[in-house]
Amino acid sequence: MTVVFVHGVPETAALWDSLRAHLDGDSMALSLPGFGSARPESFAATKDAYADWLAAELHRIPGPIDLVGHDWGALLTYRIVTKYDVPLRSWVADGAAIMHPDYRWHELAQTWQTSGAGEEFVRQATDIDTRMGNSILDLYRSATPNPYRDWGPDLKRSTAPGLVITPLQDPYDDYQPAAEIARQLAANHYLMPDAGHWWMVEHPAAAAEALQDFWTSLFPAHGPWLSW
Secondary structure, three states, X not given: OEEEEEOOOOOOHHHHHHHHOOEOOOEEEEOOOOOOOOOOOOOOXXXXXXXXXXXXXXXXXXXOEEEEEOOHHHHHHHHHHHHOOOOOOEEEEOOHHHHOOOOOXXXXXXXXXXXXXXXXXXXXXXXXXXXXXXXXXXXXXXOOOOOHHHHHHHOOOOOOOEEEEEEOOOOOOOHHHHHHHHHHOOOEEEEEOOOOOOHHHHOHHHHHHHHHHHHHHHOOOOOOOEOO
């Protein structure tokens, strides 16, 4: 089996390095086009374009696959497991509250979604390059007023077993709506009381153990093993 990690915005695949160091099994971290990787000129960088891209990438990877998504990688994970015919062994994702019909984007996301203000942010940003900045604008502007508007009707029980992670110190997530989405997907719900948005960086060993516990509960004789 292969664990496939998908990062969020504005991040790169390196986000997962410290967590992956605690796993002995095969794993890989994909780079979203435009985020520390090339973005083809024909690539629209909308939420649907990224979902199509991720589905195609997963089809190229020998299975079985355990998919793990964070932030926008999590939103893409929810889309993959409810809309696409991608064979997965399991999936894990955070940020479930963002898939709720009542979700309102945070202030920075609203800046990115505003014509002029978003471009000015990208121009002044020192921690992102122009390619990543433009990809951020295209992505967030494709998801107004929230992801639920276009993707919500397809949210249903996934065919593969899933785990929703909610770090309780994450200002971009919220326990109650996340719990509702977890129930809608018939997924397990795991709370991380002392973790924030970047839980995989803040607590890599504990995060790896939580993933391993989930995989072992589903497949006791299989799953990546922890390396301490």
